Amino acid sequence: MKLILHKYTVLLFLALFSLGCAEKEKPKVQAIVDAAIAAHGGKHLDQGIVTFTLRDRQYRALRDNGAYVYSRTFTDDSTGQRIHDVLSNSGFKRTADDKPVELPQERQEAFSASVNSVIYFALLPYFLNDAAVQKKYLGEATIKGEPYHEVQVTFAAEGGGEDHEDVYVYWIHQQRNTMDYLAYNFKEEDGSIGTRFREATNVREVSGVRFQDYINYTSKEDFPLENYDRAFEAGKLEKVSDINLEDVKVTELE
Numbered sequence: 001m002k003l004i005l006h007k008y009t010v011l012l013f014l015a016l017f018s019l020g021c022a023e024k025e026k027p028k029v030q031a032i033v034d035a036a037i038a039a040h041g042g043k044h045l046d047q048g049i050v051t052f053t054l055r056d057r058q059y060r061a062l063r064d065n066g067a068y069v070y071s072r073t074f075t076d077d078s079t080g081q082r083i084h085d086v087l088s089n090s091g092f093k094r095t096a097d098d099k100p101v102e103l104p105q106e107r108q109e110a111f112s113a114s115v116n117s118v119i120y121f122a123l124l125p126y127f128l129n130d131a132a133v134q135k136k137y138l139g140e141a142t143i144k145g146e147p148y149h150e151v152q153v154t155f156a157a158e159g160g161g162e163d164h165e166d167v168y169v170y171w172i173h174q175q176r177n178t179m180d181y182l183a184y185n186f187k188e189e190d191g192s193i194g195t196r197f198r199e200a201t202n203v204r205e206v207s208g209v210r211f212q213d214y215i216n217y218t219s220k221e222d223f224p225l226e227n228y229d230r231a232f233e234a235g236k237l238e239k240v241s242d243i244n245l246e247d248v249k250v251t252e253l254e
Contacts, residue, residue: 029137032149032172036125039177041209045126047253050209053246054118061119064253070119087115122211122245125170125179132156138169143181143229147174150226169225178203178210183228195219197228197237207250214243 050061057074069088076083081096092112094101103111120127128135138150148171155166171181183197197219200212217237219228231237 029135029151032137032151032177033125033128033135035177036170036172036179037128039210040125040179041205042126044208044250044252045123049251049253050123050249052122052211052248054122054243059115059118059122061123062253070115072115072118085111085115087112121214121243124182125172128153128170138226140174141171141229143171143233146180148172148180148229149174150229152226167225169228171229181229181232183225185225195225195228196240197232198243199232202244204248206248207252209250211245211248213245216240216243 045063047064048062052059057072060069060071060073062069067089069086071084071086073082073084075081076096079096082098084095084098086093092103092108092115094103094111127133132155134154134156136152136154138152141148141150151170151172153168153170166184166186168182168184170179172179178200180200181198183195185193185195187193195218197217198214199217201215202213204211216239217232218240219231219237221231221236223231228237
């Protein structure tokens with residue numbers, strides 16, 4: 001009887017210990033993300049306007065304490081029309097040569113996701129405290145001899161957007177608090193799952209905000225996102241593209 005009670009006492013202790021560790025993990029991962037946002041100059045984005053060019057398309061992101069207006073402007077190669085897309089808290093609108101364009105819901109959602117995705121990546125890690133974000137600490141890692149925290153991000157269905165099933169992993173430097181690498185998966189048009197790993201390059205500061213370009217990689221092998229750093233170190237990833245932000249400007253709202 002004493003042996004059985006001792007056994008259950010040990011199990012109860014282990015359960016409480018595990019729960020305590022899980023509770024300690026929450027502020028730890030939150031502190032890591034908060035430090036990263038601060039290191040990247042996130043306070044300048046709460047009320048500000050960011051403009052940049054990516055692949056001959058002009059983007060503008062206005063944020064004012066939760067209110068936002070994102071836009072992109074470009075020339076349609078097939079029609080020669082000047083396209084202006086606007087995504088805001090109120091929804092999505094498109095104009096062609098300053099004339100409103102009626103779009104089916106499916107196209108509105110696709111264009112909204114496209115605009116939002118570019119702004120999201122350009123301003124990372126700023127959005128990692130959004131309400132729908134679910135953060136998990138995966139552990140420590142070493143990339144190119146540098147120490148990193150490995151943080152996984154998933155999204156709640158409510159408020160997480162149409163791509164809420166996507167999974168992200170961020171590598172945040174343990175001393176500098178900079179987000180130098182990230183990996184993520186996404187749904188291809190044919191329904192299959194694609195993956196990417198990004199390495200930050202050309203890091204610069206504009207009006208107090210850290211911006212960085214990326215080298216975009218993928219792999220034909222199937223393995224967990226959290227192992228992409230090892231695959232990168234082993235030279236097993238294939239370069240897909242360069243993602244370069246040009247003519248970056250930041251203006252804080254008064």
